[in-house]
Amino acid sequence: MTRLMVVSAGLSQPSSTRLLGERLADATRSSIEAGGGTVAVEVVDLRDLAHDVVNNVLTGFPAPALARVLEQIAAAQALIAVTPIFNASYSGLFKSFFDVLTPDSLRGKPVLIGATGGSQRHSLALEHAVRPLFSYLRAVVVPTSVYAASSDWGTADGSSALAERIDRAGAELADLVTRMAPTAATGPVDPFANPPSFLDLLGR
């Protein structure tokens, strides 16, 4: 059973960002199931946690609802992270959420990134803003990122380019998760697991 988390920073309801996240999750699920695996998908709307995220920035600890989500992310085998593009980058809520994530939660974890925007002109924000964020967090980001502008959701000529990108990205994530040994994604480090010997600290 692969535990797959979807984190959506979409703000409106219904949200096209969340829709993109769900489509990416469906594509990943189909691909894993085609290979004989099973998937449990959990979708989180950051909108519901917005106050908790800001409070965590201010106080340094997560309120219970946010703490549960942070634990779920640490425990998941794969993450799909989707954000609206605001002012040529990820939204502030999206960034703040990943700022309060438990350190090392995403280390070695397969991640698929996606974004929505009003104009196709911002599609590279995924490459110059979102991908470096997850590289810094030492996640393994699949090659295909998926950007959906308003026009991608449906055009008069019935183009299926978005659906094809979604399927390709989902297949890449499924492939990565399936090939990865269960222990490869190491997750947060317990500082008490291997405490330093005091004699070593003393240099004796």
Place this chain on the structure above:
Amino acid sequence: MQFGIFTVGDVTADPTTGRTPTEHERIMAMVAIAQKAEEVGLDVFATGEHHNPPFVPSSPTTMLGFIAARTSTLLLSTATTLITTNDPVKIAEDYAMLQHLAEGRVDLMMGRGNTGPVYPWFGQDIRQGINLAVENYALLRRLWREEVVDWEGQFRTPLQGFTSTPRPLDDVPPFVWHGSIRSPEIAEQAAYYGDGFFANHIFWPKEHFMRLIEFYRERFAHYGHGTAEQAIVGLGGQVFIRKNSQDAVREFRPYFDNAPVYGHGPSLEDFTDQTPLSVGSPQEIIDKTLTFRQHFGDYQRQLFLMDHAGLPLKTVLEQLDLLGEEVVPVLRRELEAMRPASVPAAPTHASLLAAKIAAERSAGSADAETLVP
């Protein structure tokens, strides 16, 4: 069980009036608060040490010496003494002098400070924080315990034939606590020496500190100082008390909402649920404080933060009356009743001196026995 107060020494505007006290007013308020603590029957007053505005207590032994002269039973301590950026030689001298002037009513809590820039102000590097704490404290211990010290280390000029004066009162060094909110290394340090460990857990949920204190207790036992239950633990606390719960909440809310650490964040109600903060009637404060023992085991010292966030002196003094008259006597009685006889009280100068004399007697009688043919 010791009960007391600890102060950060912040100069903060009163959000209900907009008025900011002067540094002089704040310093003299800290003295008045310490004197009040003794008057209402508390055991400990501990001051922070900071070297940047908006904090005033940069010179703890000056303040504690002044308070020592105006009190007679209050134990004077720190929360915390910067073991990283202070010269351990100066700490040894200053606190031994204070110990003499206060007739032994002194202990210290070591800490690493709360702001990065303080390190370069004193010629140090924050990346060496843990190493500084380890090396400086190891030297401090020797300066208090060995008459003549030859020493060489990484961070300070070597010492050749150095004697720190005055020697500790009765040749009994002050008891030391180590304060930390996240570092296993510091819990390990406290455990290694059999020193006390203080967790100022007031701003975070208890779960984080339960792990830290459990670790300290395990390591205390590992190093042979006693059982895990006998380790010397101190905890922070933060309360606002009025006879009626609603009055306490109404009066404290503007201070909470604008407080430097957590203000403009979670609601008072959420923060009270999630952290050790308690705002309410004496009984509510008692009930919540008693839960600390359930989470952390029997412990030796409880310090409350009472005078921050711009609370006026008059209010703080009223708070201390309520704490000393209606809260602490009950806590003292209940916690003492639950404490097993095998769990020691926090060491004091008197108990350490008695232990030293007993140890010398038994060593002396052992010597005497060997002389008997």
